[in-house]
Amino acid sequence: MSDEARSLIIGVLNVTPDSFSDGGTFLDPEKAVAHAWDLVNEGADVIDIGAESTRPGSAAVDADEEWRRLEPVLAALADQKPKARISLDTYKPMTMRRALDYPVDIINDISGIADRLTLETLAKRGLTYWAMHMHRDPAQMHKDPLDAAEALRAVAVFYESTQKTLMDLGFTKDRIWLDPGVGFGKTDRANVQVIGQALAESVHYEIILGVSRKSFIGRLLGITDPKERDAPSKMLELSFLLAGVRGIRTHDVARLKKLRDLVVE
Template sequence: MRHPAGLPAPLALLDRTLVMGIVNVTPDSFSDGGKFFSPEQAIAHALMLVEQGADLVDVGGESTRPGAAEVDSDEELHRVLPVVTALVGQGVPVSVDTRHAVVAHKCLDAGAAVINDVSGGLGDAGMYATLATKTAPYILMHNRSLGASDDQLANYDDVLSEVVAELQSRIEAARASGIAADAIVIDPGLGFAKKAHHNWSLLEPDALKAINSLGFPVLLGASRKRFLGTHPDGSSRPIDSMQARDELTVEITARAVDAGIWAVRVHEVAANAELVRSLG
């Protein structure tokens, strides 16, 4: 397994796909907004995910669902920094889901291990410069806008080749700003400026292997996203529940493991952790 430089030693020694558990410290995330909004709730949830088999947890303080209100960096820090500090103090590897450079900087100083930027550097002009001064892995996601599921921007002649080209452009910008190439993780951005069939196309085995062949570790985040309520042709599934989406997520994790994907980002950790360990 190819790991990014700067990943903590216990994780970097694992020779399999990692499981990243989602901890939303938000009132309005699409699947669990408000459930873990207090620091105490978020910390307890994160520890439960680790107990269930999460290798690291991804702590976020701003919802990226369509129509969600933007959160400024001060409020985001108020939400996530106590959680990050407490988890680091208990030895939990923490990724921080943020598009704000100041949040990334302060959370890394508090001991966070990874920065997960859903804007791919488009959300804050200072993000690349901040990460260039650090040694932590930087997850750079494909995104054409700051909002998720922006159908106006979901125009592709060939979704795989265009996503790859746009990721390569952002990688070049990140490297030009001083971020080390071996610290970069890429994410194809499922659910962001993509229609349902685009997402399913990116999840085809050959597409996953093509993305994974770019020379960077890959994070895949399909969990509970809207497109899971559809078939690959875009038609609606007769049953679309969180349980059904969680079951589909496990199937996608199996594809990810087969393609050699670095990590999967999931809400329901136990089933995915069991799968990745069984597949090795």
């Protein structure tokens, strides 16, 4: 079955010392590359590599440090050529441009949208762009989160305006994926409701969703260890598969692949 006929499984690879679920585990480039292959072998269609934690309250890192963490992993994967697309999780234009020398197919931008020149360059090079809605920035977003009504309005406007802007800059509709930003500056009620909104909007937009191990699941279900949130994450992810969203970001690729095999013939 073609990629266009199914939800893509996006395996998360954090090359960071401080990500909420696995910070430091894959900071070493050799371990990061080995985990990328594990994700591919488990069934990931895309490996989403990030070198800066964006958990609530996290501190930013500069572009040079971000690239220092990323470059050896990208170089190794360029040589080894795994059968998966590579996504780069960054909001920094300098990092996006540096990545053009490597086999990066997708930019995953949590800031929502980069500068015009960078976006025009990405569009001309044929990259896919994932734009995410975020209220404030990671260091501040948890201090004054949007309630449900505010979040639903803001995300609806974000979908429409972002797609229009990116198409005006040269991206085709199929290369614009929109993420409502579950857990990024929203209350727990808002997180649940923007998920429902995203599932409904998946008939109009290419929607990407990521809920894997997120803290709102822990708060709602009383699960403190992020890795113990995999099972409830899967139940949400199953609903995403059934709705036909374009992509699902997950830490637990193997079990999501099993669920997709049940949903998609």
